[in-house]
Amino acid sequence: MQTNFTPKQLQDPGIARANEILRACVHCGFCTATCPSYRVLGDELDSPRGRIYLIKDMLENDRPADAKTVKHLDRCLSCLACMTTCPSGVHYMHLIDHAREHVEKTYRRPLMDRMLRAVLARVIPYPGRFRLAMQAAKLGRPFARFMPDARLRAMLAMAPPRLPPVSANDAPQVFPAEGKRRRRIALMTGCVQKALNTDINDATIRLLTRLGCEVVVADGQGCCGAAPHHMGRAEQAEHLAERNIAAWMAELEGDGLDAIVLNTSGCGTTVKDYGHMFRNGPLASKAAAVSALAKDVSEVLADLRPEASAPEPLRVAYHAACSLQHGQQVRTAPKALLAGAGFTVVEPADPHLCCGSAGTYNLLQPEIAGDLKARKVRTLEARAPEVIATGNIGCMIQIGSGTGVPVVHTVELLDWATGGPKPAALHREASGV
Template identity: 50%
Template sequence: MQTHFTPAQLADPDLQSADAILRRCVHCGFCNATCPTYQITGDELDGPRGRIYLIKGLLEGDGAASNKVAGHLDRCLSCLACMTTCPSGVNYMHLIDQARPRIVNHAGRDWPARWQRGLLARLLPHVARFRLLLVIARHVIKYIPLPLRLRPLRELLQTAPPDAATPLAAHHPATAPRRGAVALLAGCVQQVFGSEINLATVRLLNRAGYDVDVIKDACCGAIAHHLGHESNALAQIRTNATRWSEGAGRWQAIIVNASGCGTMLKDYAYLLRNDPGCAAAVATLVPLFKDISEFMAMDGNLPPATAAPAGLRIISQAPCSLRHGQLVSEQPRQLLQEHGFIVIAAPNDNTCCGSAGTYNLLQPELAETLGRNKAAALDAAGGDVIASGNLGCMMQIGRFSNLPRVHTVQLLDWASGGPRPSAIANGRQTRYSRVND
């Protein structure tokens, strides 16, 4: 693709990087074929090729986005299916990442949208604030008429499990012959909505011979980053890089069990590219970031199966952030098979479920269409349980599916001696209620 940046613009390392990415695009449009939003709207500007043109215009111009441009870019899920499809290696993720802060700064949105995004960026990454809001939501918010934009957030809060306030201990010693130590990033939303996943991860790692240090008070920065609040995101990333690099010598890996966070963490070197003071910390940390399925698939890490439930058919769903963002898709299936589960490949697995971080709160109509399509395909696949590697996908699919949803790690924990996941144990659909319930 031809670009028209001025020499002054190209002195900016960010625009230089964007220029190099844009020039790789040969306009072939293969990426449109796998773009979920293009498949729904059929609008070229809601596909990656069209969005790349819009971003080029935004970056080459004065940076001011019209509502129309902001609308098409806001509808992007950042699912990254276009990146695994592109034959030219266009790094779409780094392009849209440059566009989003410009939309925030240049006010291409109306004030309610800006207000909503600001609220999410200030709330979700902070576990204590989020837990407080949950308490308020349980007792107060459900009785208050809210603006349309905030209703999806209320729906989300009402699906929180009853044990949402149970904190995880900071240190968990190995329960088998010791192989080393790892850190577990407990996540922010996950500590509130998925404490059962974190507990299963800790037990599995302990049983594999690892001491586990839990990192509880840190957000990877993905929420602020995807909302375009770049200075907040970079501040979080810098703090994490500095703090974690101090403990990195003790850990063989920093385990992530929310794949959306994993994609972000593995991109820290690029995100801090303009910050030479963090280069050494990032060089130490990035190789340590491992999705739990990646780590358990490493030589000898998976504890033996002791209680594999015979004949349970698992539909293994690969979240976009694992499949496209981290190029990890086979490990969860292999691990489940090794532990005696019958694994069914999820149909339509290349297409996003519509969760995409805060997307289902910001773009509820498109997210609902994607969620319904995904759930219908999974429900028809002939399985008993859906296993995913990302809490967000479990919750989004759970709004529309008839099957129990669990994290892959819960099944691995169960099969190697842990408790049966509550979503399966209680014979109810799941802890996350469905839209139609």
């Protein structure tokens, strides 16, 4: 794609990067075939190619975002299926992230939009606030139908019927390896995940220590910054990321680290991009070191090669989270681990398509997200699974809200297959709760 940025514009590192990405696009349209929002809406401007044209026009002419551009950029899930499909290597993720930052700086949204986004940015990254918000939402659920905005109804619907107690395992500490130590690993405990489902981190710690890993929950770590980052709130995202970099670098420069493990793939995609986020600042080398150490839990487990045996020969439908298969290009490891443990692994039709969770997308674009959820649940249930497994808490909540089939994290099944407890969701299914 031909671009016409001025030399002065190209002095801005963000514009220079956008220019590189735009010039890589050859208008081929392969991305439209795998774009979930285009599948639902059928509008060229709701495809990656269409959004690229809108972003180019906005940035090249150095103009504030307008309502039309914002509407179509907001409808993008950032699922990154287009990046997997693109034969030209267009790095759409960096482009859409830069465009959203430009939108946040130059466009004044309607009052309700501003309020909802401000609430999400001030609540989601902070587990204590998030738990309080979920408890308040649970009280408000009976009144959801009276809410004038579909997004408010979606937020109330997200509240689970119960929240687990805070897990002691999420506090800063060190879990010693069982037997001879093979690795020293920092575990990111997350924000939303440790509020909604403490079983995932607990299972991850049991599994890794059983396989000879010393697991560190670093003091000072917190939210990865993905939620504000994808809403264009660069300053808040960088502040959260800086805390994590400092916490993990203290461990790396102390007793050392072999990996930083993430069991929420949405967080993993963001942490692996810290090197790019801070590439032009004083934290560049430290951020790059953190990104180089960041691994999805399935990548580490594939290297450790656990000896596992499924206690029950369950039929498991594996849902590939977009942030894992497209954002991190991790596709085979989770399925191979489950199959190696003795589970029968099946996949839905169109496994590359998003379930509609996509961070805050199911809250801000509930109608499109609902359509995508219905499609995903339909294709998963068509494989007649006894359980659905995935590697991202957002997908678990989204899919679980549309099916009666229990939904668990991949590590919960692998923990069970290596001597851990049966996943709680399977107990609830057996008891009919």
